[in-house]
Amino acid sequence: MVDLINVSYDTQIPNNVGLSEDRKVLKALEKWHPGYINWWNGLIPEQFQKSQVYLRTAVSVDPKGWASFGYVNMPEYRWGVLLAPQVEDRKIPFGEHKGEPAWQEVPGEYRNMLKRLIVIQGDTEPGSVEQQRFLGLTAPSLYDLRNLFQVNVEEGRHLWAMVYLLHKYFGKDGREEADDLLRRSSGSDEAPRMLGAFNEETPDWLSFFMFTYFTDRDGKMQLESLAQSGFDPLSRTCRFMLTEEAHHMFVGETGIGRTIDRTCQVMNENGITDPYDINRIRELGVIDLPTMQKKLNLHYTLSLDLFGQEVSTNAANAFNAGIKGRYMEPRIDDDHQLTNDTYKVWDLVDGKLTHHEVPALTAINMRLRDDYVRDAAGGIGRWNKIIEKAGIEFEMKLPHEAFNRKIGVFANLNFDPEGNLLSDEEYKAGVPQWLPNKSDGDFIQSLMVPVSEPGKYAGWISPPKVGIDSKPGDFEYVKLHMA
Ligand code: BYC
Ligand code: FE
Numbered sequence: 419m420v421d422l423i424n425v426s427y428d429t430q431i432p433n434n435v436g437l438s439e440d441r442k443v444l445k446a447l448e449k450w451h452p453g454y455i456n457w458w459n460g461l462i463p464e465q466f467q468k469s470q471v472y473l474r475t476a477v478s479v480d481p482k483g484w485a486s487f488g489y490v491n492m493p494e495y496r497w498g499v500l501l502a503p504q505v506e507d508r509k510i511p512f513g514e515h516k517g518e519p520a521w522q523e524v525p526g527e528y529r530n531m532l533k534r535l536i537v538i539q540g541d542t543e544p545g546s547v548e549q550q551r552f553l554g555l556t557a558p559s560l561y562d563l564r565n566l567f568q569v570n571v572e573e574g575r576h577l578w579a580m581v582y583l584l585h586k587y588f589g590k591d592g593r594e595e596a597d598d599l600l601r602r603s604s605g606s607d608e609a610p611r612m613l614g615a616f617n618e619e620t621p622d623w624l625s626f627f628m629f630t631y632f633t634d635r636d637g638k639m640q641l642e643s644l645a646q647s648g649f650d651p652l653s654r655t656c657r658f659m660l661t662e663e664a665h666h667m668f669v670g671e672t673g674i675g676r677t678i679d680r681t682c683q684v685m686n687e688n689g690i691t692d693p694y695d696i697n698r699i700r701e702l703g704v705i706d707l708p709t710m711q712k713k714l715n716l717h718y719t720l721s722l723d724l725f726g727q728e729v730s731t732n733a734a735n736a737f738n739a740g741i742k743g744r745y746m747e748p749r750i751d752d753d754h755q756l757t758n759d760t761y762k763v764w765d766l767v768d769g770k771l772t773h774h775e776v777p778a779l780t781a782i783n784m785r786l787r788d789d790y791v792r793d794a795a796g797g798i799g800r801w802n803k804i805i806e807k808a809g810i811e812f813e814m815k816l817p818h819e820a821f822n823r824k825i826g827v828f829a830n831l832n833f834d835p836e837g838n839l840l841s842d843e844e845y846k847a848g849v850p851q852w853l854p855n856k857s858d859g860d861f862i863q864s865l866m867v868p869v870s871e872p873g874k875y876a877g878w879i880s881p882p883k884v885g886i887d888s889k890p891g892d893f894e895y896v897k898l899h900m901a
């Protein structure tokens with residue numbers, strides 16, 4: 419048990435926001451903390467709560483030394499409140515207030531808009547931990563187990579980051595929203611998480627890697643846009659969160675890469691050249707490449723839905739207000755107000771996909787999604803290099819953006835992964851080849867057996883090339899608690 423009474427919040431919560439002098443916010447956070455610990459302890463299986471996990475903890479915002487590594491009992495992890503340093507004389511970088519001094523307090527006219535965005539951002543963080551709650555039981559190695567928990571504690575810290583903003587700047591309704599972030603829960607019927615992808619299951623480690631590659635990358639894009647915000651505390655918070663996000667996507671990219679690598683290796687050892695020889699490949703205890711492509715299709719398209727409608731007045735208003743900007747806003751060569759600009763969005767005319775121009779202000783979500791698609795393509799190329807090097811003829815691909823969508827112009831239309839519009843029957847017949855089905859799931863599940871000896875890995879995945887914090891291959895990343 420954690421000692422909830424004698425917690426010294428100023429020393430327990432590493433922070434650079436002067437919490438000890440901010441009595442009101444400190445009190446609000448003290449009230450919120452037991453609920454958080456309760457939520458956390460309910461998610462992580464007991465034996466892991468008592469284990470020693472080699473984790474990094476954010477202890478400052480110095481780019482050279484912001485994290486310290488060491489063994490931690492997870493209930494005692496020090497979730498800090500850290501904001502990137504204030505930029506002197508920072509100006510609002512876009513929208514109708516462009517050039518005015520950045521806001522240090524909430525601008526009254528945009529209070530609700532700002533609160534909504536902070537709540538949505540905050541809601542995803544605990545949602546992802548809930549989705550990943552059972553994975554610790556089947557980790558393919560101690561290295562992977564440690565990475566799972568690293569991602570989990572940091573998503574927990576991201577929740578803290580948003581809760582701090584709610585408590586500090588939004589008074590009573592901010593506190594209520596902070597409580598609701600612990601009340602909603604992934605996949606719940608009564609109180610689900612706010613965005614679709616955070617109510618899906620993450621049933622196995624391949625899903626976890628796909629999620630951290632594709633869905634955490636939505637996190638990166640959204641945080642980049644919020645980091646541009648004219649509301650300075652939000653900007654500073656998001657800038658620091660981005661430092662941690664890189665590792666989450668690294669876990670995803672290398673996890674998938676290692677899974678691909680192992681499959682190719684086993685195929686070669688057994689003289690299998692046809693990647694579609696699925697039964698033989700599966701009998702050898704590795705995941706066939708076509709099934710990995712199906713998982714990719716699923717997680718990529720779920721993540722595309724997180725960008726909202728292609729044409730959105732919400733997004734236009736947030737940009738105009740100076741609350742949420744674009745990816746790499748300072749590097750974009752335009753007036754940063756979008757008074758006369760247009761942008762191309764997808765449209766469906768007589769069953770054919772086309773582009774048409776709309777006022778750029780309304781197409782902010784589409785633009786961010788386009789940036790995301792480019793960003794997500796990078797890893798696919800690196801995975802294909804692994805397959806090519808192994809001499810196997812197969813290529814992983816991002817499916818067309820119209821495939822399997824629930825939000826936006828393509829929602830609930832029957833597109834195949836190439837972007838062809840199909841009849842209901844054609845679509846139904848194709849789905850088992852495009853998305854993971856029950857037997858794919860069962861097969862992957864059958865491989866999910868925990869490996870807990872230092873330096874050993876489950877048969878379906880290769881070891882990583884380098885250790886965390888330069889540790890050697892047989893490093894004991896988690897000292898498991900034995901009951
Ligand atoms: N599911 O005009 P639209 C992360 C709603 S991930 C359900 O397009 P907008 C992380 C929408 O709310 C990053 N509902 O809205 C990753 C709206 O409802 P209301 C999370 C959806 O605002 C991994 C209506 O449809 N951060 O950090 O332009 C692990 C009309 O839509 C969905 C953010 O998202 C959906 N997918 O765009 C851990 C940043 N999509 O209000 C963490 C904050 C849309 O009319 N959020 N709707 O009832 C935003 O910027 C925007 O709210 C959205 C939506 C981009 C999400
Ligand atoms: Fe996060």
Ligand code: FE
Pocket residue numbers: 573634637663666
């Ligand atoms: Fe993340």
